[in-house]
Amino acid sequence: SEATVAVAPARVGFAELTELVVRRIEVGDRVAASKYFSGRPVDDPVREQQILTAVRAEAIELGIDPEETADFFRAQIEASKVVQRGLLKRWAAHPDEVPTTGPDLDAVRRELDQLTTDLLAELVVVDQLRNARPHCQIELLLATIPAAAPLDRLHRKAFKVGTETIC
Ligand SMILES: C=C(O[C@@H]1C=C(C(=O)O)C=C[C@H]1O)C(=O)O
Numbered sequence: 507s508e509a510t511v512a513v514a515p516a517r518v519g520f521a522e523l524t525e526l527v528v529r530r531i532e533v534g535d536r537v538a539a540s541k542y543f544s545g546r547p548v549d550d551p552v553r554e555q556q557i558l559t560a561v562r563a564e565a566i567e568l569g570i571d572p573e574e575t576a577d578f579f580r581a582q583i584e585a586s587k588v589v590q591r592g593l594l595k596r597w598a599a600h601p602d603e604v605p606t607t608g609p610d611l612d613a614v615r616r617e618l619d620q621l622t623t624d625l626l627a628e629l630v631v632v633d634q635l636r637n638a639r640p641h642c643q644i645e646l647l648l649a650t651i652p653a654a655a656p657l658d659r660l661h662r663k664a665f666k667v668g669t670e671t672i673c
Pocket residue numbers: 537548549550551553554557582583584586587615618
């Protein structure tokens with residue numbers, strides 16, 4: 507007779523999504539360094555609109571809500587700007603903390619574009635969970651506690667902004 511192996515279904519949680527949120531926030535450090543040396547402003551409304559238009563279209567392709575998806579990415583953009591403003595303010599007051607090099611913004615944006623693709627794929631995975639309460643809040647708490655633990659005050663503040671719209 508054939509052996510039967512019971513396989514428990516994988517539990518869907520927010521570990522991967524919150525990990526990607528953290529990674530996007532951390533890219534904000536290099537965006538800030540780039541802008542420190544180039545003098546470009548933190549806010550680039552044209553780039554933001556490009557991202558939001560693209561993710562709305564991608565959401566429709568993927569079968570998730572385009573406006574909820576845009577709201578999620580609006581929060582990620584705001585989180586990045588929290589980091590950028592915080593670091594630029596810190597560096598203005600403490601020039602000794604300024605990084606030695608400013609990376610090329612286009613290269614950093616390509617990394618952000620890859621994270622957008624990864625985040626969209628993960629939003630598909632957690633789509634049902636996002637609309638299930640109190641499940642969503644519980645799973646979010648289980649994921650955010652370890653994800654936020656290694657972050658400093660500034661990055662934790664950004665992480666809060668980036669995760670607020672999940673449930
Ligand atoms: C990250 C940047 O800074 C800001 C934040 C953005 C983002 O998080 O995607 C986009 C444009 C800027 O308003 C950037 O200029 O690329």
